Amino acid sequence: MILEKLLSNEVGKKLFLLGNEAAVRGAIEAGVSIAATYPGTPSSEIGNILYYLSKDTNIYFEFSVNEKVAMEVVATGAVSGLRSFTFMKHVGLNVASDSFITTAYNGVNAGMVILTADDPSMFSSQNEQDNRHYARLAKIPILEPSNPQEIKDMMIYGFERSEKFKIPVIIRTTTRISHMRGIVELGEINNTINKINNTINNNNILENVHWKKGFFKKNPDQYVPIPKNAAQMHKNLILKLEDIKKIDNKLNKIYSPSNTLKKNFKFNLAIISSGSSFNYAYDIVNKYNLGINILKLGFTYPFPEKEVLKFIKNLDGVFILEEVDPIIEKEVLVIIAKHQLKLSVFGKLNNVFPVIYEFSPDIILNSFKNFYKIANKENNIKNIVSEFNSKKIKINDYNQNRKLKNTKLNNLVENLPNRPPTFCAGCPHRSTFFAVKRTIKELNIPENNVIFASDIGCYTLGINPPYQTADYLLSMGSSVGDGGGFSKATNQLIMSFIGDSTFFHSGISPLINGIHNKDKFVLTVLDNRTTAMTGGQPNPGLNVDGMGDSAPEISIEKIAIGSGAEFVKVINPLNLKKTIETYKKAIEFNGVAVIIVKYPCALIKGLKKKKSMEINYNKCSHCLDCVKILACPAISIKNNKIVIDYLNCRGCTTCTQMCKEKAIKVKDSFR
Amino acid sequence: MISMKKDIYSKNPEFCKNSYTIYICGVGGQGIIKTSTIIGNGAMNEKMNVVMSEIHGMSQRGGAVSTELKIGNYKSSLIEEFNADMIIGFEPIEVVRSLNKANINTKILFNTTPIIPSNITSQKNNYPDIKEIIAILKENYNYIYPINGDQLAKESGDLLTLNMVLLGAATADKTFPISKNKIISSMKDNLKPKLHDMNIEAIEKGYEKIKSFQ
Structure with missing residues (x-):
């Protein structure tokens, strides 16, 4: 990806973008002035791109010392009237949470968007917490995109709503969405919002910077949450949420199946889903002719009670597909109880779908197959619920693969050496x-x-x-x-x-x-x-x-x-x-x-290696210490001889120093 | 009343129309993500809908890397088990690791040069024999295309063109939905101009190699 493409003024142009690239384009189109982060996978690329593009886009950007500081930089930007954007991996929001939760009380003057990238199945994280809980904890609206186009569009929508209701907005992605590539149609770049206004400040110094400056209008009652103020602010926040519930949004949408062949199943069923799970639901429903409607939720807090009620009230049962925790499922159960509806809910809580890890088309297909196996023999939906309730909790194997039929082939697959990441040569x-x-x-x-x-x-x-x-x-x-x-x-x-x-x-x-x-x-x-x-x-x-x-x-x-x-x-x-x-x-x-x-990381670009090492076979006693104890990827055994791959070797000389036979020396051609 | 018993296994032909799925795998640093982006970009230029999944993270530290590309009506970027139309493997044992995506008619095209895991001496399993891998694959799958990609890449001027050798090879298969010329123009969109000539040569070399199989 040549990054300059993200600056294009061609409205309607299509680019094949990574979710994280789409987030940057969204920030550019929305006219963001202030952006801050601490790097964390799966959101890291957003910062890497802003590092290069900030000056071309009138954005002040920093890698803050941690996520809490990033949150504070962005909150003060937004309260000073500048559109501000912070993004972090899910656990980053834990670090930022102390300030984050109070941003809902303090509110904003210009739009503020917080993108949190969750990591179901923990590809690169220490836990798989579901940050949608944070929206409820802080009482901050949350949007859940399903693809790069939606990330870009929701960035803009998020800034608009944030500004209208004077409250930050969360965009929650997952690894599969942040690291998905898809077609993104570009919209208009809003050049007026972040127009630079370099002016003389109080000390007669020209503030010559490439981003717009705002102005903070004092109002301690609103911005200093001492107990007396905080009590009023919490009340205001609740009233704000009531207003937000009233808005119509286009982010929640019903998808009817293309093929209606099997609409006449004995039970009237449908799906509610969000984020990545929606993609699996859509593909499985359409590919396998399930013939049921899907309500896709893009705006999931405050929970769209009215829309969901309308969607479910005439159903016999509803499937809830979401990653990771059963949050929508519980919201739907609350609506059913509150309105004394009769329908059944099929989700994680009654073992229809796996309770943890990310979903996949196979997991969803198998869960549906299981469901219909039971549903086919029952005429009362309550019996299906009882049967699922009595099942054991459903946890998929972490890395589940089916056995292949041919024994020789299966042996080959099951006895492969693994390829774990290691310290680089020269690390x-x-x-x-x-x-x-x-x-x-x-x-x-x-x-x-x-x-x-x-x-x-x-x-x-x-x-x-x-x-x-x-x-x-x-x-x-x-x-x-x-x-x-x-x-x-x-x-x-x-x-x-x-x-x-x-x-x-x-x-x-x-x-x-x-x-x-x-x-x-x-x-x-x-x-x-x-x-x-x-x-x-x-x-x-x-x-x-x-x-x-x-x-x-x-x-x-x-x-x-x-x-x-x-x-x-x-x-x-x-x-x-x-x-x-x-x-x-x-x-x-x-x-x-x-x-x-x-000592610098071996991956830092531009570092020239000064030498490469090689084995002196006259001295090598084949003790294998360099292979087994040092475990450098540049050193391996080939044809029963220890060899050093001179292209891979960075010349750190640790092997030379540890070799007790002094059998590793600088390669001649490098002297 | 209609039973769902059998129907859940039947596919909707309308939805599956013009579908093509590609699984690409290998080792960090081999240019896998760039290759996938070039295919996706090429598909987009041809007015096809395309989604792709890539896993980053530890890829620079010698770990396995894979991407999944789905062309067609799909919204999800993960290929179902046994549903890949093509597997492009940059490394032999990574191809073997991907076989849960393959069916008997999947086109399996791969580079035969191994990259031995650096910790192999401390592992229980040895690196399998390449000839044996090829033999077992040929027994079980109809379309196996092993090629010495490293060799062809070096002939094109740089080992780094390995990814374009394999991509050129893929375009030679008649099921591949994007023509060689469209792939070349997508490559030009995604790589710096000074690299174009070398990579065109790599694409041509890979293409010729597969043509000679057919």
Whole structure:
């Protein structure tokens, strides 16, 4: 994708866009002025694109230190009259939640949209929480797109509604929607909304920036939620929601099947669905002639009670298809109870559809097959409900594949080696973990007496053999607080690992806590000069900001010293001997020892490799330590010989330093 | 009253009209997402409806990568079990891993050069023999097209053109819904001009290779 395409002024032009690209186009069309995020899959690409396009689109964009700050940057933008946009992965909203929930009370003056990207089946996350709950918790409207076109359209719709009702709006996507590509028809770019208004400020300085500036009109009664004000604000919020319920929206729509052949089934059934689940429902209903209507919900909070009531009141039964939690299902059950309707609901709560993980066309088809197998033999729908109620809870296997018929073929499939992600060749994390493990071995500390408190980043891959350097993990920054907790709870050796970006995100307060409370653990900050896991975004430790401009570089070392740490060392992890020595001292230290291992990520573009390594077969004893203990993807065994793939090798020399026969040297052609 | 018993297995021919589904798999860094985007873009230019699913995340760290493309009336981007019309494999064992999407008539086109998982020595299973993989596949599927894609890519000027070799090969199959020339123009929309000549050559090489099978 050549990004400039997203700037096109051609209304009606069609582009084949990723959901995240469509979100950026939506922001551009809506005339966003302020955007902020902390990177997280599956929403990362939105930020990566804004990094390149912000200046072309009159958008101020930053990679904030964490999602809570991003939320605050965007909330103040919106209250100052600028359309503002924040986006984050689902667990990011947990971090932002403290400010997020109060944004509903404070309200906005210009549109504010919060895109949360959920991750059903946890392709790249620590949990599969359903962020639609947050809409209910905060009393903030939520939209659920099903494809890239809808993401773009709902961005614009979201800004308009947000502005009209002076309340933020959530757009909830899932991995399948954010990472879906589809045809998107471009709309008009609203150039007037975010027109730059560079003016002289109070200090007679020309504010020469590429984005529009707003003005914050004071009103403490509305913007300072002290208890007296908050009580009034909550009341106003409830009244706002009542108004929002009254609006007609085009986002909730009935899809009638193309083929009505089988409308005369003995029970009158239909489907209510949203997001990705709607796509599966639509395809299965139409492909297999189920002949039932689908109500697609795009606007799911405040729940469209009137539309749903109208849709279900003459039905015998309704299927509810949604990912992940049974939220719509419970809303429908409430409507049925409230209006004393007679119809039955078939969803997750009565074991018709699986309760967790993402859906797929196969899962939906199989669930329907199961349903109709039972429905065919029953003449009273209540009996079907009883039968499903008595079934065991339905949980699909995480990665379910049917067996193939041919035995030889099936054996081949079932006995394939797997291909887990690993540390790249030249990754400084490998060098660090190798040194840590070597230190523990040299000090004769039993492995089960060492607790590795891990964090969120590439280094979590240390969980895999041969390193196994992840024993406990909760969330961003948790390695530091966990280190402190374990040091109070046990007498084991505690080694905490956190990345540079994660340290800035949530590692600083627990570090202060640990030092103040006299904890004893070794904290390693793996400073690889980027936010690597999500694709290499800048962070405050670098001299560049979210729009590529120069910015002050914040020193992790000074933060550690300023937090009161008395043992702070900055080392290059590629120097194995020095690294081991430093770890030995850190382990002896009675307190929180901070080691900052500083070396750039092997994936940073533009880094030239200076050398490549090769095996000296005269010296190699074939001990396989470099293959089995170091586990570098550039080193493998071919035809019973150890070989180094010189294209893949980054020349980090960790193998040279660890080889006890000194059989790995710099490749001649690189000398 | 109509029973749903048998009918749920029968497909609606109107809905299935002009449907074509492609599963693409391999290892991170082989150009799989770019290939899929070029196909999708090509289909869009031909006024077809198309949706695609891609899984990112750990792809740069040597993990498996796959995409699914569905051309036709579909809204969902996931291919049903045994329902792929074509599988394009960039790596032999990744093709084997994708067989739950294949049926006996699926066109299975793949690069025969293995990429051995870096942790193979610590795994229970060995990397299977390529000749044996091909033999077992031929016993079970009607259309198996193994090609030495790495070799053809190097001949085209760069190993990085592997993806266009395989895409060129795909266009040679008569069921493939987008012509070679339309794929070339979609490639030009999606790659920098200085890369065009090399990738046209790669597409042609892949195309000729499959033509020689038929």
